[in-house]
Amino acid sequence: MGLAVKKERRYTYEDYLTWPDEERWEIIDGEAYDMSPAPRTKHQRIVTQLAITLGNKVKEKGCRLFVAPTDVVFDEYNVVQPDVFVVCDRSKITEANIQGAPRLIIEIISPTTGLKDKREKKSLYERFGVKEYIIIYLEKEYVERFCLREGKFNPAEIFNWDETVELYSLEIEVRQQEIFEKEKK
DSSP: OOOOOEESSOOOHHHHTTSOTTSOEEEETTEEEEOOSOOOHHHHHHHHHHHHHHHHHHHHTTOEEEESSOOEEEETTEEEOOSEEEEOOGGGBOSSOEESOOSEEEEEEOTTTHHHIIIIIHHHHHHTTOSEEEEEETTTTEEEEEEEETTEEOSOEEEETTSEEEETTTTEEEEHHHHHTOOOO
16 A cells, blocks of 8 residues: 655645546645545444434534545645544535535544644644544544644543543534444453
8 A cells, every 4th residue: 555645846726626536635735645545444434433423413513524535625725635524614615615624624544644644634724723633543443632722732632442522613422432333341
């Protein structure tokens, strides 16, 4: 499996729109990152469980849940496809993409994107005002949560697979064992 490849040039959303549909790319601060290959099945099972677990709860809050590949356009030089995210400001939702910061973003760490998710994306999400950022570690079965306070993400809060996480940005509780599809012994 290859690593996320960075292209050397300052790219824009306009450039991004000309790239082949069968390829998945993200642009962070004008740098293009190839998202190939496709995520593994365990990754996709977790995305599905998140959508099932959060879907109706989010809807009750007047928000919408989205999954990749859906474009989130922060500005001309920053376009990403988070694994799972929630938008509560309906004016940000267009037919083509999301314009601006979602309230909550969840990324599932994979060997090809882990460093980018923890460094570049975390910085991007903080800078554009994402209220809550969650990183899920599949292999180690735990979660890191970052909450935006006074324009900065707090230090990571860590939750094991058998704990409940309150999504502060939505006032929703999520039992991790449902997401990880595990039962306590």
